[in-house]
Amino acid sequence: MGQGQSSDGEKKVSTEQLSHELARKFAKRCFTPLELYSFQDVFRSLADNRDGISYLKEDTIARFLEIPDVLGVSSVVFQMISYLGAFPFGQDAPVVLGFEQMIMVVVIMSERYQRVLKKGNRDRTKLLFRSLAVFDRKESHAKNEENEPDKGGSKSTPRPEASRSHVAGFAVDQATNDEEEDEEDDDDLALAALESLDAIEVFRHGDAPIAQASIPSDNFKKLIMLLILVAPLSNQESLANHAERLTGDQLEGLRKTADNILAAFVNVEKFPGVKIHQFNTVIPNSLPFLFNGFNPLFEHFLFSKDIDFTKRKDGALPPPPSAVPALEQPLLPPQRGEILDLNVLSQLSFFIPGNTLFRQLRLLYSGGDAGFSLGSFETRVFNWRAPTILLVSGNRISDPPEGGQERAFSDTLRPKRFPDSGKSDHVTFGVYVTQPWRQTHKECFGDSETKLFQLEPVHEVFHASNMNRDYVAFTKPPSASCGISIGSPHPKAKQTSGLSTLVNLGAVSLMLDSSFEFGVFTHNYTSGGGAFHNSETRRTDFQDRFEIESLEVWGCGGDAEAEEQRKRWAWEEREAEARRKINLGSGDMEADRQLLEMAGIIGGNRSGGSMN
Template identity: 85%
Template sequence: MGQGQSGESGKHVSTEQLSHELARKFAKRCFTPLELYSFQDVFRGLSEQQDGLAYLKEDTIARFLEIPDILGASSIIFQMVSYLGAFPFGQDAPVVLGFEQMIMVVVIMTERYQRVLKKGHRDRTKLLFRSLAVFDRESKAKDTTDESQDNTNESPEPQTTRSHAPGFAVDEAANDEEDEDDDDLALAALESLDVIEVFRHGDAPIAQASIPSDNLKKLIMLLLLIAPLSSQESLAQHTGRLTGENLEGLRKTADNILAAFVNVEKFPGVKIHQFNTVIPISLPFLFSGFNPLFEHFLFSKNIDFTKRKDGSTAPPPPGDEVPPPLLRQKGEILDLNVLSQLSFFMPGDTLFHRLRLLYSGGEAGFSLGSFETRVFNWRAPTILLVAGNRISDPPSGGQERAFSDTLRPKRFPDSGKSDHVTFGVYVSQPWHQTHKGCFGNSETVLFQLEPVHEVFHASTMNTDYVSFTKPPSARSGIAFGCPHPKAKQTSGLSSLANLGPVSLMLDSSFEFGVFTHNYTSGGGAFHNSETRRSDFQDRFEIESLEVWGCGGDAEAEEQKKRWDWEEREAEARRKVNLGSGDIDADRALLEMAGLIGGNRSGGSMN
């Protein structure tokens, strides 16, 4: 252990030699000459010296990255980087963060390793899990037993702490043996050095590892804060989100995301199979904020980038103007925390600085008409958000009973204990009224934000993505994942709403909504949950409903032109004053408004 062979020389080399060679290769291939020079300057300015060794301390890294103390995440970040600095030899972690170790950290945290290690592209998640996890070396026998048991709370062994939460499959024991082998990313690194005899990880088996839930929540809060960071942007500019109601909202959003991984009331930590299940589907961009944050090490403030070789000063770079706010207007549902939450599964460059509030039920009125007027003219993707409070079963009020009477008797339990729910849909195509079939495509995404964060991606086997129906349809309203309603009202059970297996439906008055997850049916227009493998249904009274337009100034200008055109048409109609006695003048006005003339008939003027 600790030695291998080089394919060319056949000489034994140490892990220190291989780490040195990999750091040299990373520095040469992953950094530009200017970035490497800046990195060297930053490291010199931050490092401490002891016995001739330069290294970085925890508080130094936290201060340089401007990690707020109130989050309590500094020690978690230091734990991560102390592990990543040992790459690809995890058994040596934690390590002293010297110059070469910090090269490893920055390359991995900014994903620049992909310029060298093509084969390790998908393995960063496992590496980050190891960097966050703690290992229970006494639980090997217990975890082996857990692989084949549903509930270990009944085990007489005093060390057993795991239990089974019915219907929440991500909490169930899973087969982690496939993760016992060396990480692909580490193997790719060793292969790039032409090492024939591959070093094995000295870590405890990954099945014995878990991330403490409290640590993951603190990290999620930091990730929410850094999600909108751009390159070289200071994190201190976003500290306004850490006071008062904003901080409480940050904690609440982090709780919703943490619930995607684990039921914190039953389990103390997050296992690797939960990470591997949740992140690719519901949180693919969770760690994207690390990229700009750790790029700070590649930009030295001591270097004047405006000076030229001839001694002249270059003009300031374009784009120094103040960018538009991250969110132009705060909604009843969407704020900066929820916006960051959305960026964990939608590309941030389509969200930050670009969303525009098109429709808010609280401002424009809860009606199909006001929704149509404000949303249909937007020619780019939109995000619909709806929040409300779960209604009782059986319903207590008259309106609740009337809504429930439009649905089949409730067979599924509620999704959880929380009464407040928030759902949303990303719609990539422009909205329009549907008469016979649904619109949308495979890019349509149905998701839940509260109390459990989860994303339901579109299926290609069923295309009942979005419907917008008005009378005389049997079931007017907006639906996602439901079969298109029939044109005419019928009697009996066929007159009830036809809910899809995984669907969200809002009634025509926008008073009530229902989200259905019929796991046993096998899915419909949207895929089943990979973590909650059970049937559930949430019927709720709508509290807030809003639609946000994705796009920039061009989309907004196009919408404004359409609104202005409709306003001019409406004004022209209002100004037509018939019955004045001057038939010729009245006809001329109608022709100017486009109401008669050509192939149109205006009827009799008498």
């Protein structure tokens, strides 16, 4: 289309026509006829009219999507969609949100554009960055001065679009590698859209250079709070159903969780905004599903409450509704842990698919209820045949340690030579394990899907590497260092006297001692990593030694996994009962002892009790 026309003529007339054509194509290919009919009805019911133009206002969209006022995020969302409505011509943003512009918004926010733009790996990450970012006017002015010749020659003609942005900006500190990002094609999604229309020659790179843009930290925190809130939304579920999460301690917890996630992108004490290289580094590694909650939220535009879907063409009555409507399971089971709440659950869903978390988790073990011991952990966790999530939280111990127990724990480690990871004394770590837990005698278990992560005070995910397979170890005596270790070499058998019994920690590792009293997280960036990759954002060495406050394990899965666990528990109980009923009244004490040893009830240094 337009191949035979002059370039100048095409540019004068094609932008509006191409936007219209792309909106028509998106509507036809991305919506069903019923969805498009509903979208038209919703738009008509919400739109204001001025000078013959129908459009949506900020407060109208906020009310329709039920965005809570307490979050103060409505203006941020409106800024985003006013930019996305101009797609693929970002230089024309902000735009009036008419019918065609809202088609662009819904298609992009719900990721339905993938039904049309299938060429290559087209994602919306950079597009969303531009929609949130502001333009650094000071940096732009400096760039323009650099481009001006000192004497004589003609000055380069500045692009009018480069002198403004779709929102007012402020000065930010420039990151070291932003220029490298700017050299890449950061408009691949827009180019894909134009390629689908056979109109690639009319593309105009009119946006401000992406290296000169940043997302204000305060705006991004507000958006993160909204994303935490909408993460568990199902299709057509009302956001008002989660209003209880916006009061009291839950609201404070929401803000705290948002701070931990924001810390993954930027140190707000040093920098006022998030730059593109931080955005592109953190999201793929630690928050790949951060924006998934937008999908069901913006699909509300595709369902009209004013349309009666019960009417049938044949005039027959619709089937009667069930007398007792099915009750949806809660997001978390009634058995609550001390670490995992709805905010942390949403945080986990940003890197673990939400369909394996929401309404799917079961509390298998909680140290506060079952006791902090390897034995109680083994009893409650080992029979679960589906993925599990271990969470541990606590407070840093002083250096040098003060109490006797702290000193005894520190004596099992090499002298501390790395600084703490941050100022906050409270830390939370975890591990996602896809394989069933078991006692390890010689080698660790786990696979490439195992994830070691930190939730507080900085959110980060450390992915499994292929350097070695020292993923997870669960060791009991006679190992030299008993407990749970993630990312460390498997503990060897107990050493003879005179040899070192210090714990061998991995480059990126988490270790919990045998009594579950203390733990240590190590990030040895200098060594180059081990079973887990180094941090992509914190390129320093650090170590957190902490006293464990809470420890819990959650099983991922539904009723089938729970039934399998119940059957294994029942089998173990029958076996234990059978051992208790063994007739030991023969009078032959030596034979009785041999029988007990064969059953594993006594023997060696065992006294018959449980071994922790």
